[in-house]
Amino acid sequence: MAELQYFWQITVAGLGTGLIYGLIGIGFAIVLNVSGIINLAQGEFSMLGAIMTLYALQVLGLPIFAAIALAVTVVTILGVAFERLCISRLKVFSIQTAIFITLGASMFARGGAMVAWGKENHSLPAFSGHGAVSILGAAVPLQVFWILGIAAAVIAALYWWFNRTLFGLAMRSCAENRLGAEFVGINVRLMVTVSFAMSAALGALAGIVAAPLTFVSFDGGLILGIKGFVAAILGGRGSYLGPVIGGLALGVLESVSAGYISSTYKDSIAFAVLILILTLRPNGLFGRWAAR
Amino acid sequence: MQRWEFLAFVTIVGLLAAAIAIGGNPYVLSVLNFIGIFSVAVMGIVLILGYAGQVVLGHAAFMGIGAYTTAIMTLKFGWPAPLGVVSAIVVVAVVAYLAGKPILRLKGFYLALATMALAVVVDSVLVGWSEMTEGPSGMTGIGPFSVGPLRIVGEWPNFLMIYIIVAGALALTLNISRSMVGIGLRVLHRDEELATSLGVNVSVMKTAAFVLSATFAGIAGAIYTHYSRFISPDIFSLHASFDMLLVAMLGGVWTPYGAIIGAALLKFLPEALGAFRDYRIAAYGIIFIAITFYLPNGIAGWIRDVAEMLRRKKPGIPALVMGEILADTAAAGAIGTNARPASLEVAELSKSFIGLRAVADVGFSVPPNQITALIGPNGAGKSTTVNLISGLFMPDQGRITLDGVDLVGQSADAIARMGVARTFQNVRLLGDMTVLENVMAGYCARADLAVWRALARPRTARQQFRTAREEAMQIMEGLGIARYADQPARELPFGLQRVAEIARALITRPRLLLVDEPAAGLNDAETVALGALLKRLAASGITILLIEHNMRLVQAVADSIVVLHHGQLLAAGAPTSVLRNQEVIEAYLGGVPAHVGG
Numbered sequence: 007m008a009e010l011q012y013f014w015q016i017t018v019a020g021l022g023t024g025l026i027y028g029l030i031g032i033g034f035a036i037v038l039n040v041s042g043i044i045n046l047a048q049g050e051f052s053m054l055g056a057i058m059t060l061y062a063l064q065v066l067g068l069p070i071f072a073a074i075a076l077a078v079t080v081v082t083i084l085g086v087a088f089e090r091l092c093i094s095r096l097k098v099f100s101i102q103t104a105i106f107i108t109l110g111a112s113m114f115a116r117g118g119a120m121v122a123w124g125k126e127n128h129s130l131p132a133f134s135g136h137g138a139v140s141i142l143g144a145a146v147p148l149q150v151f152w153i154l155g156i157a158a159a160v161i162a163a164l165y166w167w168f169n170r171t172l173f174g175l176a177m178r179s180c181a182e183n184r185l186g187a188e189f190v191g192i193n194v195r196l197m198v199t200v201s202f203a204m205s206a207a208l209g210a211l212a213g214i215v216a217a218p219l220t221f222v223s224f225d226g227g228l229i230l231g232i233k234g235f236v237a238a239i240l241g242g243r244g245s246y247l248g249p250v251i252g253g254l255a256l257g258v259l260e261s262v263s264a265g266y267i268s269s270t271y272k273d274s275i276a277f278a279v280l281i282l283i284l285t286l287r288p289n290g291l292f293g294r295w296a297a298r
Numbered sequence: 299m300q301r302w303e304f305l306a307f308v309t310i311v312g313l314l315a316a317a318i319a320i321g322g323n324p325y326v327l328s329v330l331n332f333i334g335i336f337s338v339a340v341m342g343i344v345l346i347l348g349y350a351g352q353v354v355l356g357h358a359a360f361m362g363i364g365a366y367t368t369a370i371m372t373l374k375f376g377w378p379a380p381l382g383v384v385s386a387i388v389v390v391a392v393v394a395y396l397a398g399k400p401i402l403r404l405k406g407f408y409l410a411l412a413t414m415a416l417a418v419v420v421d422s423v424l425v426g427w428s429e430m431t432e433g434p435s436g437m438t439g440i441g442p443f444s445v446g447p448l449r450i451v452g453e454w455p456n457f458l459m460i461y462i463i464v465a466g467a468l469a470l471t472l473n474i475s476r477s478m479v480g481i482g483l484r485v486l487h488r489d490e491e492l493a494t495s496l497g498v499n500v501s502v503m504k505t506a507a508f509v510l511s512a513t514f515a516g517i518a519g520a521i522y523t524h525y526s527r528f529i530s531p532d533i534f535s536l537h538a539s540f541d542m543l544l545v546a547m548l549g550g551v552w553t554p555y556g557a558i559i560g561a562a563l564l565k566f567l568p569e570a571l572g573a574f575r576d577y578r579i580a581a582y583g584i585i586f587i588a589i590t591f592y593l594p595n596g597i598a599g600w601i602r603d604v605a606e607m608l609r610r611k612k613p614g615i616p617a618l619v620m621g622e623i624l625a626d627t628a629a630a631g632a633i634g635t636n637a638r639p640a641s642l643e644v645a646e647l648s649k650s651f652i653g654l655r656a657v658a659d660v661g662f663s664v665p666p667n668q669i670t671a672l673i674g675p676n677g678a679g680k681s682t683t684v685n686l687i688s689g690l691f692m693p694d695q696g697r698i699t700l701d702g703v704d705l706v707g708q709s710a711d712a713i714a715r716m717g718v719a720r721t722f723q724n725v726r727l728l729g730d731m732t733v734l735e736n737v738m739a740g741y742c743a744r745a746d747l748a749v750w751r752a753l754a755r756p757r758t759a760r761q762q763f764r765t766a767r768e769e770a771m772q773i774m775e776g777l778g779i780a781r782y783a784d785q786p787a788r789e790l791p792f793g794l795q796r797v798a799e800i801a802r803a804l805i806t807r808p809r810l811l812l813v814d815e816p817a818a819g820l821n822d823a824e825t826v827a828l829g830a831l832l833k834r835l836a837a838s839g840i841t842i843l844l845i846e847h848n849m850r851l852v853q854a855v856a857d858s859i860v861v862l863h864h865g866q867l868l869a870a871g872a873p874t875s876v877l878r879n880q881e882v883i884e885a886y887l888g889g890v891p892a893h894v895g896g
Contacts, residue, residue, distance in 0.1 A: 092587055102353055106586055116583070117578065285400035
């Protein structure tokens with residue numbers, strides 16, 4: 007019975023982190039769908055969001071939700087600035103240059119955060135205390151409910167945005183056929199900018215809600231970002247639910263392997279999965295990804 | 299490596315060494331040793347990124363595998379250092395092969411992310427497998443490189459050993475760039491589908507380039523181990539890979555000299571930041587973005603451009619029109635290709651795409667030594683048919699045979715090697731390469747492209763390269779475009795780009811030449827000249843399948859005509875009878891008889 011209890015506890019922990027991966031994965035998918043770019047700096051939005059919230063809390067003395075709002079706003083502005091200053095200036099779109107530019111941006115964000123906030127690990131207080139609720143015997147931190155609520159709200163909002171608003175439909179049409187979208191008068195460049203704004207905001211939010219469960223450090227974004235990407239390709243990018251399902255699967259897999267095998271190789275599990283999926287099922291497990 | 303280059307390299311290194319010996323400064327030597335080791339690793343990036351165009355983000359991981367393999371073998375198992383280094387090379391090559399073969403099917407972002415993931419996995423093994431690797435604190439007490447009584451200890455002996463290896467790596471890398479393998483890599487870098495149609499097995503070549511690139515990193519790692527005698531995982535982390543990639547780009551990733559510049563930057567950039575060392579990562583990020591925009595060919599590219607400017611003003615080459623050029627050379631007569639013209643049989647050929655039967659039950663034959671025209675309105679299935687014959691698409695059913703040999707199921711590169719050459723409706727020359735190099739690219743279909751043989755037998759590889767260049771020049775003479783040999787292909791007038799494409803097809807010694815809408819974009823005079831050229835080619839013994847819209851051209855040159863309509867065969871036979879066929883006239887010529895509307 008204790009065995010089962012242990013497994014259940016581990017699984018629940020994995021689901022919590024998995025939701026975060028899913029949210030970050032959605033951020034990847036939004037930008038990829040609209041612009042054709044996989045933003046290697048995606049994870050840095052999460053890192054910046056968490057660190058800035060901490061800064062607003064401790065240095066500016068803002069209350070938690072004002073701090074979050076400020077951090078999300080600033081990261082969104084940074085995302086837009088990055089798109090306007092770098093991505094939109096790519097005259098001839100080449101994947102190689104997009105890789106280098108997003109990689110450069112990721113290094114810049116990481117290095118900038120290190121200079122501004124130091125190399126230490128910080129921790130962000132949980133939104134409503136560090137208490138936990140017992141579900142079938144597994145202790146579930148209150149923060150996980152925040153994650154769950156925000157994930158649900160984000161998915162609902164995205165569903166509304168992409169299905170019920172003209173702007174959202176226009177963004178989707180860029181994903182379907184960029185040239186066609188231009189021909190019917192859609193401002194594709196604006197759509198790309200908006201997609202970066204959305205994914206920056208989403209990434210920041212994901213980083214902020216996740217932070218109380220772990221810790222915040224300047225170099226946490228890269229790995230978190232790749233895991234979000236793994237979630238996205240596991241789930242397929244067709245719908246915005248896909249990355250979440252992929253994220254949950256990855257979170258549980260990681261948590262279980264850390265609990266039963268070794269936590270040393272926890273990160274490697276995600277990346278081994280990535281390599282396997284990309285090479286064996288380039289279209290993703292559930293959806294169609296053209297891994298080209 | 300050309301002889302003057304080798305002598306120059308040896309001289310520079312020798313002078314440098316002499317200067318330091320007089321000054322007696324071991325610090326400078328240690329800096330040079332560091333640069334030497336890392337330039338070998340960065341040359342690996344030149345091979346895979348600069349030559350083959352594949353963005354691989356975990357290069358330092360292979361350096362780590364090499365470093366740790368020799369460290370573990372010598373320290374834990376007591377193997378002698380040379381054996382440790384050899385085992386390092388073997389392990390790195392095997393890992394790169396096993397990982398690279400599946401991963402390199404990915405492109406762009408996915409390849410970048412997968413290789414990044416590979417680097418993280420390697421890193422966690424180096425940290426986690428502490429019984430062997432001593433974990434995050436790293437391995438100490440590693441012995442120097444020694445063969446029997448000869449121990450390489452201290453900066454001086456290491457300097458000699460390291461720079462002998464650098465010279466070797468430089469020679470290998472330069473030899474590759476000046477071989478047909480190098481040309482093949484440059485083509486697949488820019489246009490994989492084109493490379494395939496020129497007989498390049500893209501997957502094999504990419505894997506070979508990747509294994510070689512990783513091996514360079516592994517060798518650098520192994521030397522590093524015995525030189526510094528201390529290693530730890532963070533030297534080979536993902537961040538180290540990014541740094542290496544950055545300096546490779548900054549130095550100039552298209553040439554191994556850029557790699558040497560890059561390795562020097564790897565050492566000096568952090569020191570140049572001085573008091574701002576903490577800003578290093580952020581500064582690297584900015585540099586990354588800036589060079590992508592402003593210095594895409596790196597410092598080496600900038601030096602090259604300046605040198606070009608100083609050396610000569612570009613000679614003004616008269617932009618003759620294609621018609622005149624072809625008329626001039628027509629007198630030169632047949633263009634010998636020494637290939638036996640083949641006959642092509644297509645039977646019951648079908649191909650559907652989602653919801654659309656592009657080609658349905660089509661059969662026709664292309665007799666040897668003749669020009670057969672394949673015509674039909676837009677969407678008739680002409681291009682699909684060409685892609686099926688050349689192997690880019692796999693037919694749903696049907697037979698395609700070249701002189702009785704079945705082509706169905708063969709890869710596009712194998713079909714190209716069997717003597718099926720093609721030109722493209724939208725000219726596919728590689729604009730930044732010279733016209734000569736573009737034409738030489740066609741020689742890939744006949745060349746030995748095995749990377750290992752190019753490395754092991756540089757003389758043979760060079761000979762092959764020379765043969766390709768001579769043949770390319772001959773063909774270009776025959777077509778009148780030899781005077782443009784050293785121009786970048788994008789600077790050619792459009793009509794001559796068509797001619798250059800034909801030249802590229804001819805050097806493959808085609809037994810069957812597929813010419814896809816060659817008259818598109820040409821004016822009347824150019825079209826007439828093109829027709830004359832096609833006839834000249836047929837007369838010199840090439841079977842031609844001409845896919846064309848321009849009826850004047852078709853009437854002028856075709857020995858027989860095949861008409862497709864809605865993916866089906868409408869008519870086939872001699873031009874006179876086909877063009878009088880009422881169905882053909884209605885479906886295609888809009889009801890006006892060809893000889894009137896022409």
